[in-house]
Amino acid sequence: MEQSLSSSFTIGFLGAGQLARMSALQAFRFGLQVAVFSDRKEDEPTQFLTPFSYSGSYSDVDSMLEFADKCDVITLENEFIDSGVLKELELRSGTPVYPSPESFALIEDKLIEKQTFEKAGIPVTPYRKITAVSDLISFGKEHGWPCLIKSSKGGYDGYGNKTVRSADSAEEAFRQLGGDQGHTLIAEAYVRFTHELAVQVARNQTGHVVYPCCETVQKNHICVAVKSPAPVTSAQQERARELALKATGAIDGTGLFAFEFFLTANGDILLNESAPRPHNSGHYTIEGCVTSQFENHVRAVCGMALGSSELIRPAAVMINLLGTHHRASRIENSGKAVMEPDGHLHSYGKLISKKGRKMAHYTLLGDEVEKTYSRALQLTEEIAI
Amino acid sequence: MEQSLSSSFTIGFLGAGQLARMSALQAFRFGLQVAVFSDRKEDEPTQFLTPFSYSGSYSDVDSMLEFADKCDVITLENEFIDSGVLKELELRSGTPVYPSPESFALIEDKLIEKQTFEKAGIPVTPYRKITAVSDLISFGKEHGWPCLIKSSKGGYDGYGNKTVRSADSAEEAFRQLGGDQGHTLIAEAYVRFTHELAVQVARNQTGHVVYPCCETVQKNHICVAVKSPAPVTSAQQERARELALKATGAIDGTGLFAFEFFLTANGDILLNESAPRPHNSGHYTIEGCVTSQFENHVRAVCGMALGSSELIRPAAVMINLLGTHHRASRIENSGKAVMEPDGHLHSYGKLISKKGRKMAHYTLLGDEVEKTYSRALQLTEEIAI
Numbered sequence: 001m002e003q004s005l006s007s008s009f010t011i012g013f014l015g016a017g018q019l020a021r022m023s024a025l026q027a028f029r030f031g032l033q034v035a036v037f038s039d040r041k042e043d044e045p046t047q048f049l050t051p052f053s054y055s056g057s058y059s060d061v062d063s064m065l066e067f068a069d070k071c072d073v074i075t076l077e078n079e080f081i082d083s084g085v086l087k088e089l090e091l092r093s094g095t096p097v098y099p100s101p102e103s104f105a106l107i108e109d110k111l112i113e114k115q116t117f118e119k120a121g122i123p124v125t126p127y128r129k130i131t132a133v134s135d136l137i138s139f140g141k142e143h144g145w146p147c148l149i150k151s152s153k154g155g156y157d158g159y160g161n162k163t164v165r166s167a168d169s170a171e172e173a174f175r176q177l178g179g180d181q182g183h184t185l186i187a188e189a190y191v192r193f194t195h196e197l198a199v200q201v202a203r204n205q206t207g208h209v210v211y212p213c214c215e216t217v218q219k220n221h222i223c224v225a226v227k228s229p230a231p232v233t234s235a236q237q238e239r240a241r242e243l244a245l246k247a248t249g250a251i252d253g254t255g256l257f258a259f260e261f262f263l264t265a266n267g268d269i270l271l272n273e274s275a276p277r278p279h280n281s282g283h284y285t286i287e288g289c290v291t292s293q294f295e296n297h298v299r300a301v302c303g304m305a306l307g308s309s310e311l312i313r314p315a316a317v318m319i320n321l322l323g324t325h326h327r328a329s330r331i332e333n334s335g336k337a338v339m340e341p342d343g344h345l346h347s348y349g350k351l352i353s354k355k356g357r358k359m360a361h362y363t364l365l366g367d368e369v370e371k372t373y374s375r376a377l378q379l380t381e382e383i384a385i
Numbered sequence: 386m387e388q389s390l391s392s393s394f395t396i397g398f399l400g401a402g403q404l405a406r407m408s409a410l411q412a413f414r415f416g417l418q419v420a421v422f423s424d425r426k427e428d429e430p431t432q433f434l435t436p437f438s439y440s441g442s443y444s445d446v447d448s449m450l451e452f453a454d455k456c457d458v459i460t461l462e463n464e465f466i467d468s469g470v471l472k473e474l475e476l477r478s479g480t481p482v483y484p485s486p487e488s489f490a491l492i493e494d495k496l497i498e499k500q501t502f503e504k505a506g507i508p509v510t511p512y513r514k515i516t517a518v519s520d521l522i523s524f525g526k527e528h529g530w531p532c533l534i535k536s537s538k539g540g541y542d543g544y545g546n547k548t549v550r551s552a553d554s555a556e557e558a559f560r561q562l563g564g565d566q567g568h569t570l571i572a573e574a575y576v577r578f579t580h581e582l583a584v585q586v587a588r589n590q591t592g593h594v595v596y597p598c599c600e601t602v603q604k605n606h607i608c609v610a611v612k613s614p615a616p617v618t619s620a621q622q623e624r625a626r627e628l629a630l631k632a633t634g635a636i637d638g639t640g641l642f643a644f645e646f647f648l649t650a651n652g653d654i655l656l657n658e659s660a661p662r663p664h665n666s667g668h669y670t671i672e673g674c675v676t677s678q679f680e681n682h683v684r685a686v687c688g689m690a691l692g693s694s695e696l697i698r699p700a701a702v703m704i705n706l707l708g709t710h711h712r713a714s715r716i717e718n719s720g721k722a723v724m725e726p727d728g729h730l731h732s733y734g735k736l737i738s739k740k741g742r743k744m745a746h747y748t749l750l751g752d753e754v755e756k757t758y759s760r761a762l763q764l765t766e767e768i769a770i
Contacts, residue, residue: 006715007734025410028434031716031732031745049413049434290726299723308726329416331390338684341675341693347416349392360416 007031010052011302012071012095014064016044018348018358019278019294020077022286024049026295032302037067039080045348046077061088068093075255075301076104076277083108098204098301099255099276106251107274110152111186117271120250122243124271125262126189130179136170136187143189149173152184161221163190191270193262197230197237198281199244200258202296202306209296209309210245211289213237216260216281222356223280225376226318227369228288228311232263239269247274256297258282280320284363285309287344288316313342315369317376321360323353324384333382337362340379359385392416395437396687397456397480399449401429403733403743404663404679405462407671409434411680417687422452424465430733431462446473453478460484460640460686461662468493483589483686484640484661491636492659495537496571502656505635507628509656510647511574515564521555521572528574534558537569546606548575576655578647582615582622583666584629585643587681587691594681594694595630596674598622601645601666607741608665610761611703612754613673613696617648624654632659641682643667665705669748670694672729673701698727700754702761706745708738709769718767722747725764744770 011027013020016038024034024046035052038044047053052070056063058081068074068089074097076086083105090097107113114127128139130149140147145167151160162173164187179185196218200211213236214228229237244259251257258279260272282293291299291307299306321331329350338345347360362380366372396412398405401423409419409431420437423429432438437455441448443466453459453474459482461471472486492498499512513524515534525532530552536545547558549572564570581603585596598621599613614622629644636642643664645657667678676684676692684691706716714735723730732745747765751757 005717005719005732006713007732007736008713021413025413028406028410028734029731031714031734033433033734048418048436051433051436051438053436305720305724307723310726329392331416334390335690338692339690341695346414347390347392349413349416349418351392 005030005304007033009033009072009302010035010070011298012037012067012074013046013077014058014074014081015077016040016046016053017077018045021045021049021348022283022346023075023077023278023294023297026292026298029295030298032298035067035070037064043351045350048349059085061085061092064089065093068095071095073098073301075099075297079104079108079276099251099253099257103251103253104276107276108153109184110150111184112152113274114186116250117247117274120246122247122250122271123268125191128187130174130185130187133171133174133179136164136174137167139187140164140167140170146190148188148190149177150186150188151177152186191262191264193264195230195232195263196272197232197240197261197263197269198226198258198279199240199261200256200279200282200285200293200309201244201248201253202256202293202300202309203248204254204300204303204306206303206305208245208248209291209306210241211282211285211293211309212311213240214281214284222320222322224320224322225373226281226284227373228284228316229369231369236263236267236269243269243271247271255300256293258293280358283346283361284316284318286346287363287365288312313365313367315366315372317364317366317369317372319362319364319376319380320358321362321380321383321385323355323357323359326354327352329353329359329385331360332384337379337383340364342366343376343379353385390415390689392418394418394457394687395420395455396683397422397452397459398431398462399443399459399466400462401425401431401438402462403430406430406434406733407668407731408460408462408663408679408682411677411683414680415683417683420452420455422449428736430735433734444470446470446477449474450478453480456480458483458686460682461489464489464493464661484636484638484642488636488638489661492661493538494569495535496569498659499571501635502632502659505631507632507635507656508653510576513572515559515570515572518556518559518564521549521559522552524572525549525552525555531575533573533575534562535571535573536562537571576647577650579650580615580617580648581657582617582625582646582648582654583611583643583664584625584646585641585664585667585670585678585694586629586633586638587641587678587685587694588633589639589685589688589691591688591690593630593633594676594691595626596667596670596678596694597696598625599666599669607705607707609705609707610758611666611669612758613669613701614754616754621648621652621654628654628656632656640685641678643678665743668731668746669701669703671731672748672750673697698750698752700751700757702749702751702754702757704747704749704761704765705743706747706765706768706770708740708742708744710738711740712738714738714744714770716745717769722764722768725749727751728761728764738770
């Protein structure tokens with residue numbers, strides 16, 4: 001605790017997007033210094049809020065060493081760096097990386113991730129490793145069409161995934177995802193779910209906290225809204241939270257982790273995906289909970305005691321504000337939203353808007369989740385970015 | 386509104402201390418860019434959170450022009466820059482300065498400040514311009530000893546002020562404050578007060594909001610704690626809020642203003658001091674109010690609609706955490722404080738602790754102000770910085 005509250009203590013973020021930015025804002029509150037490393041030269045959200053910006057390649061440890069030497073601890077905001085690279089960075093710089101490369105190695109590859117959680121007794125979506133088109137066809141026959149085929153590494157917001165509608169399109173999908181070039185692929189059963197749920201967990205040597213179970217509303221594989229608590233039974237909420245905590249334990253995680261689940265029509269809860277970092281599903285926690293996912297991310301990786309994850313109001317809803325235009329970024333028609341006492345607008349400072357790009361979000365607190373959701377949609381419907 | 390929510394919009398702070406830092410953190414939330422200008426070369430709190438740091442002299446417009454050209458709007462975090470310099474900076478750079486140099490000119494000098502507010506019908510502490518020792522002696526005779534003598538410019542946390550206990554010590558005090566070198570001085574009556582009150586006001590062309598009336602607890606002329614709402618009658622609270630709004634109007638203020646009042650033994654409320662910027666008395670608003678003084682500071686100077694200033698809980702208390710050692714800054718024994726769900730620790734990132742230096746603060750929310758104050762003292766009593 002003491003070390004982490006020294007004002008010369010520097011937390012380094014690998015990745016400079018909005019997740020690092022919102023974590024950095026919390027680090028500043030504790031008086032810490034922030035450094036950032038990105039593989040892009042262009043201005044990114046977190047690069048605007050520190051004098052300590054580094055760039056290079058995520059696959060080249062040499063290019064990261066100067067950054068690592070500046071930092072007292074390093075953390076991630078994405079899954080784009082190989083755990084082997086992280087391990088080498090940690091060894092060569094002597095700067096600890098959290099979540100640890102060992103934890104990350106258990107989930108960076110979708111195939112290994114499924115095996116890790118399955119071994120821990122956590123129900124996962126039915127899956128199979130696919131090394132030939134015939135594997136995919138037999139998986140589809142067994143679990144029904146359509147099914148999903150995914151790259152085991154590097155998928156993100158719908159990229160690296162394909163829906164396979166029948167045996168006829170199996171070969172094309174296999175080739176599109178590079179199966180014929182030796183890329184590791186997995187097939188996943190197409191789960192009929194009633195809700196997509198998410199839970200964040202913060203954990204370090206001082207203990208752990210589990211956030212409320214929320215619902216993510218997806219459109220074209222992109223999260224457009226989050227409702228917390230999820231409008232499901234409290235037994236279902238508790239089940240998802242138990243599984244999330246168990247999953248964090250299964251990888252001996254230090255940091256902030258997010259888990260996405262399917263609630264199936266017959267009431268089963270299946271783990272779908274995990275992320276070793278703050279997650280879009282937890283943005284609502286900034287105003288919605290006593291301690292946000294970003295604050296607990298910083299606390300967890302700096303070795304500080306964790307803060308309460310409880311909701312401060314009965315309901316919190318987050319609306320993702322996606323780019324509506326391709327232009328220099330500006331937010332128009334936000335007057336209604338920002339004048340609402342229970343509403344909170346967050347913009348990520350991206351200089352360029354693109355249609356569908358995650359530019360900002362809006363959180364509204366309230367007393368009942370569905371009413372709060374309707375009102376949040378109303379308050380944000382005219383916003384143009 | 387639209388202009389101010391562009392991600393290339395840059396708000397510039399003259400001054401790089403904790404007030405600019407906490408305002409900057411709010412600007413980032415809106416996706417804005419932050420630039421900072423300081424007259425110090427050493428690392429200051431706000432310099433750690435932007436790549437756009439400038440330094441030079443507060444009295445030399447030339448040294449400020451590069452900074453001003455980077456900014457879309459400029460604001461202040463202290464009163465150390467002459468309004469004439471601000472006006473010249475605005476004219477030469479074309480970048481607007483808020484609060485305007487015209488508003489600032491009405492309060493930068495304590496003598497003019499008193500006259501401004503008196504003319505607006507706001508009761509102020511009895512005062513007189515002192516140009517000779519004999520003025521001070523006759524003022525003391527009229528209003529009683531002790532009285533105060535103050536430099537009309539540049540006073541801060543007890544600097545530039547002297548208590549004059551009798552006619553015998555008048556000459557020494559007059560000389561110590563430079564009266565014999567032509568410095569403008571004023572005498573102020575020593576007001577017997579039961580409470581020191583403070584109110585913040587945010588105001589721009591879209592409207593105004595007035596914060597709750599809080600009490601500041603002072604020790605050796607330094608604010609050590611703030612209780613909100615102030616433990617005085619609601620009529621007294623309302624009277625202070627009315628006077629604060631009237632005072633903001635009297636200088637046609639755009640920005641965030643703080644006013645300090647004395648509540649006298651016979652129930653009068655006298656304006657003591659004003660500040661054209663966020664103020665230590667309003668730090669509790671970060672978690673205590675719907676919209677903090679820092680957020681409304683940013684909103685006000687960027688031309689955005691202002692947010693509600695209402696308390697979100699019945700009581701909020703802020704404890705200033707002053708340096709306890711002279712050493713590299715670190716916060717020890719804060720475990721109790723940071724694990725308290727209603728408590729919020731803010732550290733300013735200063736690299737060096739000094740005894741009595743404002744290093745951090747702690748805000749505790751609760752249901753009753755005196756109980757919350759006792760608890761906040763308990764939670765922070767072991768903290769060493």
